[in-house]
Amino acid sequence: MSQPGTPISRRRFGALAAGTAAATTAAVLPGGSATAMPAGAATAPAGTAPGTADPNAPLEQLRAMWIASVVNIDWPSGTGLPAQQQRDQLVAWFDLAVRLNLNAVMLQVRPTADAFWPSQYEPWSQYLTGTQGTDPGYDPLEFAVAEAHKRNLQLHAWFNPYRVSMQTDPTKLVPWHPARQHPEWVFAYGPKLYYNPGIPEVRRFVEDAILDATRYDIDGVHFDDYFYPYPVAGETLPDADTYATYGAGFDRIEDWRRHNIDLLVSEMQHRIHAAKPWLAFGVSPFGIWRNKASDPNGSDTGGTESYDANFADTRGWVKKGWLDYINPQVYWNIGLAVADYAKLTPWWAEQVRGTDTKLYIGEATYKVNTSGAWLDPTELTRHLTLDQQYPEVAGNVYFSAKDVRTDALGATSRVVADHYQHPALTPALPHLDPRVPNRPELARARRTADGVRLDWVGTGSPAPASYAIFRFDGERAADIVDARNLVATVRADGRVQSWTDPTPGTEPRTYQVVAVSRTGVRSAPGNARTV
Template identity: 60%
Template sequence: MAHIGRRALLAGAAGVIAAASGAPAFAAPQTADPHSGRGAGTPEFRGMWIASVSNVDWPSRSGLSAATQRKELSGLLDTAVRRRLNAVVLQVRPTADALWPSPFEPWSQWLTGKQGVDPGWDPLGTAVAEAHARGLELHAWFNPYRVANHADLDRLVPEHPARRRGWTVEYGGKLYYNPGVPEVRRFVQEAMLDAVTRYPLDAVHWDDYFYPYPVAGEYFDDDDAYDAYGAAFRSRAAWRRNNTDTLVREMSQRLRALRPAVRFGISPFGIWRNSDRDPAGSKTRGLAAYDDLYADTRRWVREGWIDYVVPQVYWHIGHAAADYAALVPWWARTVAGTRTELYVGEALYRCDAASPTPAWRDPAELSRHVRLARGYPEVRGHVYFSAKQVAADPNGAMARVVADHYGSAVPPR
């Protein structure tokens, strides 16, 4: 996710700006029309991301005992309740692997330290049950295309599906599934939908990694796939955007057919397009999802393919090139009149007394974000990155948000 492995970009380039078939294991909740949009009286969404990749949040390190992993997870869920949140977004497929017994991909290395090794328990199943017992929603966070934070196929377990010929691209020292291969798109959907068939998830959640963030001097070599499938498109960029659109649209359709009550949300990079490239864009200057990541995030909202969007608006109020106070209104206008709810992704990880940016040293900065966003009725909540900072709260910013805005009770969703 942009939060993970992209901090250098946020501090650098972005600092300058910025299914599987099968019998269900549970009875699906019955709702009149879960995809018609929630009413204005629905309590705001208050969430936090729990990142498992590289042991960012949980488990605190790989190789811990099953009992210790469960204890740490329970502690984070208790933290969410203590901070008066009502949802957690748990990363369960960080690198083409799984935090549940998946028939499609191996057990995650971030659990045991070795890919493919059974940790001796079911983290996702436990997380769903424990979250619901505390009145928390559990949104299962999947990364569609990232295979490994290294570029060596031989380091993957022998049975890993990424070893199939033509399925991966090496880029920036990492491995990615190739979004231009139709079989890949179908496979990653199957892998993710397996979790939907097994558990009473509240939502499927994707982060901002589709095509990878640009790396200077590197070429994303999808020539063979473009030659095979791109002839009908006016440019490679248009073909790549269509590949991403197709993944989102198909997943939306399949999820709604499989589990209508399970919502579909995406947390994209905070800038769709800059207004100097497109008058419909935001008054910002910098990397843009549409032009640089081949992700037409505005279209997904307008087409109604997603139930909610959580743009990562990871800049402070008054940022010269990517002002929080400019981006939140832009996103509010974008979702207005659509069926897609808007929650704002908040950079709690930047809030630190040691930050080089004065705004992020101020414990009141994040509280000002919530106050500003509440001036726009389209904003229905916030999600904080990440759980470790929600718990530790280095400069008191999270405590200030709770004191200023979250009252004395957690609203049920």
Template identity: 55%
Template sequence: MRTNRESSFRVAAAVLAAVMLPTVLGPAAPAGAGRGAAPAGTVVTAACTTDPATPKRQFRAMWISSVANIDWPSRTGLSVAAQQAEFRSWLDLAQQRKMNAVVVQVRPTADAFWPSTLEPWSQYLTGTQGGNPGYDPLAFMVAEAHARNIEFHAWFNPYRVATHADPARLVASHPARRNPGWVFPYNGQLYYNPGIPAVRAFVQDAMMDAVNRYDIDAVHWDDYFYPYPSGSVQIPDQATYAQYGSGFANIGDWRRDNVDKLVQEMSQKIRAAKPWVKFGISPFGIWRNASTDPLGSPTSGLQSYDAIYADTRRWVQQNWIDYVAPQVYWHIGFATADYARLVPWWSNVVAGTNVQLVIGQATYRVGASGQDAAWQNAAELTNHLTLNRAHPQVVGDIHFSAKDVRANRLGGMDRVANDHYRRPALVPIAAGRGGAAPPAPTITAATRVSNGVSLTFQRGGTTTPAAYAVYRVDGTTTDPCDLADGGNLLATVRAGGTTGTYTDTTAAAGGTYTYVVTALDRRHHESAASAGRVVNPGSGGTFTVTVDNATTGRFTASGNWGTSSFSAQRHGANYRFANPVAASDPAWFSANLPSAGSYRVEVWYPADPGYNSATPYLVATTTGNQTVTVDQRTGGGQWRSLGTFSLAAGDRNVVGVSRWTTGTGYVVADAVRITRV
């Protein structure tokens, strides 16, 4: 059950009536406690004292809800540019809060945020179900998240068809209208009937369409299976039970088996298609109460096993899922469902399995009107995460929802960030999902630049990693324990080919630092560390700046320039391309040069036989623009020098890529590097 602002979708009144107990916070774990054995792929082999406030691995995410335009898009009918700008702002927020994943609702009501082959476009994009938004939102969102090295968990609702009960309001092509026997109304909404085998197969196919076509990191479900009960009103599936329920003693066991089959079959399909894609479910926080079942939790609220036929404990015990994120949306000391008692119960459930435990946090309650007094305490949420430290099975948290993370009421998220998210963290490794640590990379350059220290690193071996982790240690020596937690972790960077780059804008001009880089595979196994590169206090003599087409505020191009990540030779997450034309329409890279002088200008582009044989690069020198043509059919995936030029000081456009060429094929703008010589 998410929030009272989604109350028409989530009703569990039995949990809401309770006696409030005083806040009780369990003891915090001492430094280094609860770590256990180092996971496969870690760079640390020695026993090290670690700081629980800066864990090396911790899952940090927020739900971005699309149903009823809760989070994104903020309303229907926004332009493509406005929708995309809004989504980028959510990723900016995730980066600001040092989160490493977003959980985005892409199939809220049997519809799609991608050009599905099976279901209509979602009404929450344009305001009209089936209305084409003019771009592919899912492709855009995945690319934008990965450019920031943020995991994208695609959130699907398997059975909810509509938040109203009138099939005639669905678009004529909707599968629920073409198969009216598949749906039933309940409590003012429409649902696919989970008891019909053809329905179960169809919803799996609808979700697998996204899994197969997009580079998502996980499939995510919440707590919607059978609808939450509404008083004494019965779910209208007795005829379906009569048809398909032979062999079951009662309708409840049959319904649970239907949901079990959905989970197990979807798990098998995901793992067969893309073994690296995780499967996570965020159930209602109570499985069963101990008063009903001795295996249950010390609670007295609504039981999801009995009320919505979700046997979440079984899914964990059978390892059908990779993570479980129970919605423990109650405060510490809440009599009906005490956070401080539910987290240990869920920790015991996952113990001995391959399933990770992530806690769904009720960030929406903090400082909100109408909530219990405990939620008017700015420390309530941070106390939850402190309590989690005593339970090593808890690998992180998901906050509901994005707008409440942004609202930061009472400064509650500031407290969480200061106490728990001060440093970045690697995503925990999913057990039993394969993968292996890549070879250690090499730092090929570490140079002081005008805004910090610029690093360039190269992969080890022949396999390109998924990402790199960049660490900085004060001084000129390092110890293996310097990488034991996240205290020295600066960032993770998505790999964009054989090399990677990162600029440490937090480096003090007078500091002496040693930088170390590791490589990560798609499942987050970490390589051994590179050799350290020492950077001494700045002398002001050396200057290098690298500008990628995705560098914020440093690249400009008209709408005629497309974006692609097709070529593995690209620099960073993507590159820009355009058709040649006999007109002035250059794409420009800008830089802030500290002084006038001679600078070497290098360019990076992916090569392809279909690209332009005479791409004009413009260099804005002190005597005017100079043009250097480059054959972009060959020589890509590396830095190529255009020459040394006299450049003026200041912040301005320095290198352009023109479309005005006699050659044929796309001209490409990817990245430039400018070095004072």
């Protein structure tokens, strides 16, 4: 997707251009250390001073990377790897996220109408074992959730709704695949096979298949940019008969297609929150909704429009309150005439303003060191600096994990140095559950050979999902809004909990602990203790 007028999504670009990442059990940035931080904790250097909040260190900010499984872009690095090697690779990705002070991952668990868990609806993914339908010998999603939460990383399960296969021959699917059991549900278009979004039974089945994964303790249901497939030159979507059957009330097939995707999104939002009211639902669409030339509400751009290319009315979903977050793929550099990051970011900020939808900007880490502005190692960090002008921008997500690890031109290292020196909490979603946790009781703080050990007690309902630990220079607490005083975040694992600060320094330090709910709502700070 090097040009916004080119109808190739970042997923396809990654599949075509990236190849397969080498297997690894230690993910290290150039010049970095292979030693992971303590599990479940992201730490800040000693001596962070109280005072006015630093705009480079927001207390709440989503910092995430996509871990793509389709054609083994990121994980697993190849098919047929032993289960333990797959687990080791995934842990290495999570450890990398912790070292970079990220706080979430988007893990692709349903890339092609298949599953990275024992699904009741679809077969095991071929990207695990090399053979569709073959049990990998463990439950990857269960393992992923447990390991992410050990590190207090949110895990958003990433689903592609309608793509069935990266090739067009249904006979290459396992015989019990729903696409073979119901051949009338699918069509071939371009080089791939898709479920037909216009068939109501298909939509219900896709929703059921995705909702099956919500029995796991995931933190988000995440869709990417594929709804109807991107246009293929010289081909027409083969759904005219479906329109004739189901399109009553729509004069134009394009409006009917958009209605079909609207139904998927609105029904998913309702069904997710009916099952788990606290569970976030988000979409990562193509970065342009409509150009201003097509619609006065559109952006000052000149590229492919998701409204017409994918029949995805992404702006409408925000305005109608169907999304807890939107994560547009703003994969272009500052100053690009047809799709300027500096114009699209404020446009998206305006769309979410006054709504409950959080805005996370998708970043094209894969473009670093390719051409033009992407030869500048400061391009990515300049994006985050620009984002600070718009309070609606609540975070960033990087595509994809292997490019984050590669750290071409040191661009990721610059982002971390300029913007991620301190931990951050994931943005609160109080509209999902506004209840405030009880403040924890910090029972003891004492110096040990390993640092400063804190012991605290959490009580009440809602039970905390995690804790934020603040550290202040001197003998009194100060500003818990300033992220420079946030030293760590840890996952809640019981009523009585402890954590050791490995870098307290030798001067007096004062600590406070704050409880954080599943929806990111923070308690009042607990009592302070000084050592």
